[in-house]
Amino acid sequence: xxxxxxxxxxxxxxxxxxxxxxxxxxxxxxxxxxxxxxxxxxxxxxxxxxxxxxxxxxxxxxxxxxxxxxxxxxxxxxxxxxxxxxxxxxxxxxxxxxxxxxxxxxxxxxxxxxxxxxxxxxxxxxxxxxxxxxxxxxxxxxxxxxxxxxxxxxxxxxxxxxxxxxxxxxxxxxxxxxxxxxxxxxxxxxxxxxxxxxxxxxxxxxxxxxxxxxxxxxxxxxxxxxxxxxxxxxxxxxxxxxxxxxxxxxxxxxxxxxxxxxxxxxxxxxxxxxxxxxxxxxxxxxxxxxxxxxxxxxxxxxxxxxxxxxxxxxxxxxxxxxxxxxxxxxxxxxxxxxxxxxxxxxxxxxxxxxxxxxxxxxxxxxxxxxxxxxxxxxxxxxxxxxxxxxxxxxxxxxxxxxxxxxxxxxxxxxxxxxxxxxxxxxxxxxxxxxxxxxxxxxxxxxxxxxxxxxxxxxxxxxx
Numbered sequence: 001x002x003x004x005x006x007x008x009x010x011x012x013x014x015x016x017x018x019x020x021x022x023x024x025x026x027x028x029x030x031x032x033x034x035x036x037x038x039x040x041x042x043x044x045x046x047x048x049x050x051x052x053x054x055x056x057x058x059x060x061x062x063x064x065x066x067x068x069x070x071x072x073x074x075x076x077x078x079x080x081x082x083x084x085x086x087x088x089x090x091x092x093x094x095x096x097x098x099x100x101x102x103x104x105x106x107x108x109x110x111x112x113x114x115x116x117x118x119x120x121x122x123x124x125x126x127x128x129x130x131x132x133x134x135x136x137x138x139x140x141x142x143x144x145x146x147x148x149x150x151x152x153x154x155x156x157x158x159x160x161x162x163x164x165x166x167x168x169x170x171x172x173x174x175x176x177x178x179x180x181x182x183x184x185x186x187x188x189x190x191x192x193x194x195x196x197x198x199x200x201x202x203x204x205x206x207x208x209x210x211x212x213x214x215x216x217x218x219x220x221x222x223x224x225x226x227x228x229x230x231x232x233x234x235x236x237x238x239x240x241x242x243x244x245x246x247x248x249x250x251x252x253x254x255x256x257x258x259x260x261x262x263x264x265x266x267x268x269x270x271x272x273x274x275x276x277x278x279x280x281x282x283x284x285x286x287x288x289x290x291x292x293x294x295x296x297x298x299x300x301x302x303x304x305x306x307x308x309x310x311x312x313x314x315x316x317x318x319x320x321x322x323x324x325x326x327x328x329x330x331x332x333x334x335x336x337x338x339x340x341x342x343x344x345x346x347x348x349x350x351x352x353x354x355x356x357x358x359x360x361x362x363x364x365x366x367x368x369x370x371x372x373x374x375x376x377x378x379x380x381x382x383x384x385x386x387x388x389x390x391x392x393x394x395x396x397x398x399x400x401x402x403x404x405x406x407x408x409x410x411x412x413x414x415x416x417x418x419x420x421x422x423x424x425x426x427x428x429x430x431x432x433x434x435x436x437x438x439x440x441x442x443x444x445x446x447x448x449x450x451x452x453x454x455x456x457x458x459x460x461x462x463x
Contacts, residue, residue, distance in 0.1 A: 020142035020311075021304025024149075024297045027369070033377060034280035039384030044391055048275035050285070054454045055174050058268050062260050063177050066250055070173040073251025077169055080162035087151075087158035094151040097144045103133040128323065135317035135341075143313070146304030153298025160291035163459070167287060169249060171455035176246040177261070177268075178451065182444030183239035184265040189440040190232050193433045197225035200412075200429055204422055217422035224430055231437075267443035270450055276384065276457060282376055286458035292365070292372040299358070299365040306354040312344035376458070383453040390449040394442040401435040408432040 040047055051057060055067050071077060109127045139145055201221045207213035239262075247257040283289050318338035411428040414420045 020308045021146055024300040029280055029283055033373060036278045037276060037381055037384055039381055039388060040276055042388050044273055044388060045276045046273045047278060049277045049281055050275045050457045052459060057270060066177055066261060067170055067173050069250040070169050071166060074169045074249055076165050080165040084158040084162045087155040091151040091155045094148045100134050100136040105131045131319060133319040135315050138314045138316060141308035141311040142304055143308030146301045149301035150298045153294045157291040157294040160287040163287035167455060167459045171451055173249045175451045176242050176249060178447040179242035180239050180262060181264040182267040182447060183235050183242060185267050186440045187232060187235045188265060189436050190228055190235060193436055194225055194229045197221060201225060213422050220426050228433055268447040274453060279377060282380055283373060286376045289372045289376050292369040296365040296369045299362040303358040303362060306358040309351040310348060315341040317341060379456040383456040387449040387453050390446045394446055397439045397442050401439045404432040404435040
């Protein structure tokens with residue numbers, strides 16, 4: 001009977017090697033996904049590999065320092081780092097299952113037996129016990145190996161999650177800095193427009209005094225000036241909000257943000273094409289895609305963990321110990337046991353259900369990975385298109401601003417000569433003010449579009 005049981009166990013173990021799940025194989029990148037981007041056919045970008053520390057392309061030392069502060073002190077980065085440390089600790093725990101499990105026990109008891117009490121015997125009996133046990137699980141079915149493989153995938157995914165957080169924090173920090181600078185530029189433009197309208201109002205008032213203009217003319221220009229002046233507080237509020245975001249992103253309370261962070265008064269300006277690479281490089285670089293791929297690998301390994309539960313576990317172990325009334329006779333004699341332990345769960349339906357659960361989780365992880373690939377490509381193409389259109393818009397607005405400025409100069413000269421009415425001057429002033437404000441707004445939009453593109457490209461954290 002014993003031989004028959006051992007034969008069945010040996011047959012099961014022989015099958016376990018091919019029944020503990022399949023090895024994970026990385027999915028190849030489709031040719032269409034690896035191709036150059038649709039939006040890369042423009043002089044605004046190049047197909048060179050993107051720079052890792054992309055914010056340095058702006059050549060702004062203040063921005064460089066703020067990004068360094070954010071990477072060191074941002075609370076989201078600290079949270080992601082803690083989660084990474086936890087995942088790595090779980091990996092070490094999984095690897096520890098490959099090591100022998102050693103147990104040491106010791107105890108002492110003092111008392112009197114009922115027989116001694118009944119016989120009226122005095123004194124106290126002392127009993128000492130000590131033992132040592134060693135157990136080692138033989139990983140025939142690959143359960144431990146697959147568990148380590150799954151934990152390794154989880155740890156790698158946590159590392160890429162931390163990189164994704166860094167990409168987001170760097171982009172948000174750069175955006176907050178850019179928003180503050182762009183708001184300062186727009187405030188300067190608004191104040192310059194108010195000053196120009198003040199001058200026009202003064203000239204029109206002089207003409208009214210000598211009968212060349214009416215009170216209605218001065219009222220109209222004054223209304224336009226006040227309208228433009230009312231925009232300044234809103235822009236100042238935007239700038240303050242951006243600086244407050246910048247303080248939080250860099251791990252500071254608002255009053256601790258250095259004054260130099262608010263010193264820039266012009267929009268971020270990039271004087272070179274942006275390197276964007278291609279689809280293959282994007283998918284190999286994006287942290288969210290790489291994290292999804294590692295989670296797929298971990299889920300695949302867990303199929304093997306669940307499958308291994310269909311087969312018996314064998315543990316090799318031994319123990320030794322002694323018992324005595326003192327340290328001198330504690331190990332005289334020594335008792336010992338050595339032998340294997342076979343543990344086989346009878347409820348195989350539950351084990352098969354766990355295998356089905358693991359397979360379903362793997363299909364879900366595969367769908368998430370495919371979705372992350374599509375999202376990465378979509379976000380990058382969208383950002384490329386938005387950046388190109390923002391540049392085209394700025395070119396048109398710059399031309400319109402130049403024409404509006406030339407018109408307003410000509411109209412002012414004609415108005416001084418009395419050849420046109422104040423209403424025509426008002427229309428020219430309004431058109432010029434709108435063109436100036438739109439051009440400043442376009443500079444802010446371009447900076448934002450650049451940051452969106454850099455964020456979509458994913459950065460490069462050298463993993």
